[in-house]
């Protein structure tokens with residue numbers, strides 16, 4: 277099977293890794309001459325870290341990034357307090373990555389490209405998709421170079437102004453708000469303490485100001501602030517806003533910057549025949565809440581195993597369009613609070629973490645139900661060594677857990693002992709959930725009649 281991925285951003289790279297590790301022949305093209313160099317999305321949510329664990333990049337991501345910083349609040353040039361957007365959470369057996377992780381998007385993309393290269397695949401830069409046609413057997417792709425090639429499937433991971441989305445005629449419903457503008461820039465501020473984030477505002481309006489987040493692995497901050505209708509994304513604009521708050525901060529340079537307008541849209545279709553849309557091509561979000569890139573990566577992860585096996589392809593749109601609609605609402609609500617200078621815009625609840633995302637059919641009930649994310653748990657293998665359920669799930673396969681009975685002698689099929697069961701009765705594949713994980717045991721067994729099938733993307737099959 278041959279798949280064309282249009283776009284080498286986080287979505288295209290994630291999908292390419294997932295397909296390549298399944299032995300699918302994949303071509304990744306990007307119209308840009310060089311790789312994107314800005315921080316853009318600087319927050320990787322816990323569920324995305326779990327995806328990266330499965331794809332073999334989580335150690336590199338954790339090494340390159342850092343926990344979200346606390347912010348020092350400066351009002352009219354006076355430091356008044358330090359605060360966090362969300363309290364840090366301790367790891368739990370079912371949630372090994374409990375907190376978001378800060379890392380600039382350009383650095384994340386570099387890590388993903390390096391992982392993709394492990395499979396012998398590289399992003400082809402300066403290769404623009406200009407058009408496509410499809411019939412029931414294949415998709416024909418037309419490139420700016422004049423090249424024409426046929427593929428079994430084509431995935432449009434080509435961002436908000438997707439050529440693929442336009443080519444398949446999928447409407448992109450939503451709104452663009454021309455009355456609110458933000459500048460986002462990666463800047464140098466050599467006199468500012470880089471071990472913490474900073475918030476600058478006026479005492480009379482403390483919730484509208486400039487946020488500066490240190491970018492791990494660099495000597496830059498990501499600066500983010502509302503600007504006027506006539507302002508541009510220049511260093512002068514950013515310096516002027518800071519000076520207006522008596523910040524006393526000198527910006528010595530700018531690596532990348534952009535003006536962002538609220539553009540909140542959801543594609544009507546995520547699939548037409550052999551062509552799929554994923555990531556920003558299918559939904560664009562406000563940066564508030566850090567959902568855009570995370571939802572995009574998770575689209576790719578939902579699609580990869582289905583495409584490789586040519587199975588359940590219709591469920592991609594059903595499952596991911598619903599998730600994207602919810603994420604859009606969350607980030608749009610936050611943006612409105614932010615624009616109104618409300619304190620709630622600076623607080624993060626658990627809904628941002630992505631751990632509760634579920635593809636539950638409407639009929640499903642219970643604490644853990646088919647469609648839900650399969651939680652991690654600490655378990656012991658048949659040699660008595662402690663491992664995690666995620667160690668068993670990791671890889672391109674599905675995993676079968678059989679509770680309280682011997683499992684079929686098949687790859688990735690494990691018998692799980694009930695607390696107190698004798699391991700000798702259960703054959704070779706024995707997992708002994710120890711006392712600490714009893715809650716996980718109860719949740720899993722309550723969800724099914726002794727058998728649980730975990731899909732390759734870590735959700736309980738339904």
Ligand SMILES: Cc1cc2nc3c(=O)[nH]c(=O)nc-3n(C[C@H](O)[C@H](O)[C@H](O)COP(=O)(O)OP(=O)(O)OC[C@H]3O[C@@H](n4cnc5c(N)ncnc54)[C@H](O)[C@@H]3O)c2cc1C
Nearest residue numbers: 283285286287306307317405434435555556563566568569
């Ligand atoms: C200023 C800003 C701040 C953001 N902040 C956050 C945040 O804090 N948290 C968060 O989660 N998200 C954030 N986002 C959103 C996040 O950056 C996107 O959701 C993410 O980049 C989507 O990834 P993608 O791979 O789908 O698309 P993109 O990263 O846009 O990649 C698409 C790629 O397709 C290529 N391409 C386009 N057309 C063609 C074509 N015809 N042929 C070949 N290649 C093509 C482009 O060159 C590009 O490289 C932010 C976005 C912006 C703009």
